[in-house]
Amino acid sequence: MERIIEEIREDLSRRIAVAADRLTDRTLAEDPAYAALLGRAELRERIHHALRQAVEGLLRSSRGLPVELADARAVGALRAEQGLPLTSLLRTYRRGGRLLWQSLTEAVTAHDRAALPRLLPGATALWDVLDQMTDAVTESYRRAEAARGDRDREHRAALLDVLLDGGVGPSAAAAAAAGEVSAAEAAAARLGLPERGRFTVVVLAADASGAPVVPVVPAGTGAPAGGTGAASAPRVLWRIRADGEIGLVELGHHPLESVRELLAPLGVRAGVGPVVAAPADVARAHRLAALALRTSPESEGPRTALLDERLPAALVAAEAELAGRLRQVVLGPVLALPAQDRRTLLTTLGTWLACQGSTTDAAQRLYCHRNTVSNRLRRLEQLTGRSLSDPRQVVELALAHAAVLQRVEAEPATRPAVPDPRASRTPGGTARRSPRRRA
Template sequence: MERIIEEIREDLSRRIAVAADRLTDRTLAEDPAYAALLGRAELRERIHHSLRQAVEGLLRSSRGLPVELADARAVGALRAEQGLPLTSLLRTYRRGGRLLWQSLTEAVTAHDRAALPRLLPGATALWDVLDQMTDAVTESYRRAEAAHGERDREHRAALLDVLLDGGVGPSAAAPSAPAEVSAAEAAAARLGLPERGRFTVVVLAADPSGAPVAPVAPVAPVAPVAGEPGAASAPRVLWRVRADGEIGLVELGHHPLESVRELLAPLGVRAGVGPVVAAPTEVARAHRLAALALRTAPESEGPRTALLDERLPAALVAAQAELAGRLRQVVLGPVLALPAQDRRTLLTTLGTWLACRGSTTDAAQRLYCHRNTVSNRLRRLEQLTGRSLSDPGQVVELALAHAAVLQRVGAEPATRPAAPDPRASRTPGGTARRSPRRPV
């Protein structure tokens, strides 16, 4: 093989140059991706060089030497960075291989037709060289593409952090300085978010295992949650995974805020949802308030989505840890000093009565006990606390103190009804309604 190529080298060089011209023109005419990326001169030079590299690879292979693949790897990495589709790149390599073989056979025929049979064993060697080159291109392309994707994800995460944290950290105030507002506006533009609209933020409780629970990539393009019915018309979400949980920036569009609850229901997690804001520059405030909303949903209550605007009193308590402690002690101190079972019973009864809007009858149904039992418990609670449930102002105190108990770290579940007596019949009013959740 080496002897044949040496005999036809000059003629083969001319034919390879012609083949490079032909392949360049065909590629630019048929592949818009190449046409948009490279000019004719640059593409022609690259193709010509690759064809010559293939010939040199064939010669090295015939000598028992490894094929030099550094150029092929460099091309793969470069085209990945430039965004040329891998299919376009490999198509050009395959066409180049066919043209090279055609050039070889034509050059041998022109030199000595009788030598053609000696060329045939070289076909396998040539295609092996071409396979090695295309494998090197593909592997390098995919490595560069993966690295580029990781950099892109990190960049998007950084942009999202600017919006969520106001540019200066999770606990920072909402952006007010012009520089901070400008940074938020620039980040929103890079993420493809409109300057004005309807946005909110969702904060998910951290999974104990540390595994992400959002149904999309850690930082995903603004897109509907995959796999959900009607996803095409659902609010769009941009997720961010952090060590303490996951955060979603939601572009609501025309959807009501309550639609976020439906969006999160299949996840089966605790979540806090902030208020609606009108611009990406206000997202940091929505993020802080969403985290506050999550604190109003104790772990003991199980999976649920807490909308801040529906839990403002509890959020007020959560925002003032020192005052929450005083509320617990001053208002419910005597109750908290009771033995565990008595304390749990009274707090459960108070919480259920509040949830039933002061209806003793409805509270009795939920607690699976007689109405008089509820009344007796409430009278005892009034005696212990010195507060009257007929005084609206004192009911507010009791409600806020009860919320403070629920939010206390390590507090016992105080609003779940006690387990019903299996011998007692269930009443319609005691049937809890739950939203159906499907696994993601």
């Protein structure tokens, strides 16, 4: 093989140059990705070089030497960084291999047709060399693509942090330095968010296993929660952190309540902040979404807590010191009772509040007589010095009750015996069967 190539080297070089011209023109005409990336001169030079490298590889293989693949690896990494599809790159290599074999056979035929049988064993060797080159290109491309994906995800995460935390990250700071825009505006622009719109933030409760709750989406993109990909759903940019997951929601024309539908398939507790109109206000929405989540005890199970629907409880959650004082001043005598009595009165109060002050409905929920509920509520009034007929004092009791529930959630190790007020239990904590027959 080496002798044949040496005999036709000059003619083969001319034919390879012509093949490079043909492949360049065909590639630019048929592959928009290449046409958008490279000019004709540069592409032609790279193709010509690859064809010559294949011939050198064939010679080295015939001498028992390994094929030099450094250039192929460099091309694979470069094209991955440039964003050229791998299919385009490999298609050009395959076409180049066919043109190279055609050039070889034409050169041998022109030199000595009788020598063609001597060329045939070289076909296997040539395709082996081409396989090694394409394998090297592919492996290098995929490594570079994975590294670029990691960088893109880190960059996207840093930009989201700028918006969510209100800080200035290096990426956004560099963008902001280039023009008269804030770091938040620069970060939003990099993420493809509009300067003005309707945004909110979702904070998910941390999963006990540490596994992400939200399916991973491609770097730099947003997707509806649950990965449905529905075009009509709001766009969500997710940020996974050690303490939970955060979603920046671009609502568009969708109402804030649509976030509940987005999160329902996930089956988790979540807090949702208010709607804000500018990227600079996203950090505030994030802070308030985290506060909304704190108003939703774990005992309530999976649910989505919208801040605007839980403002009284959010007030309590926002001021830990005042919440503690509220608990002690308003419900101190109740909290000092033995565990069974404390549980009974607090559960009854919570149920009565949930039933909008209806003693009858509370009795049905607690599976006890209406008079029993009334007696418990009177005792609670006597202990606290508050009247359930005075709206202002009802507000105090409701806020104090919320403070107790939030303390239970925050301190499970020292949790007082305060079950879910919706649970159907007797004062002693023993479950009772509903007096109503099951359907």
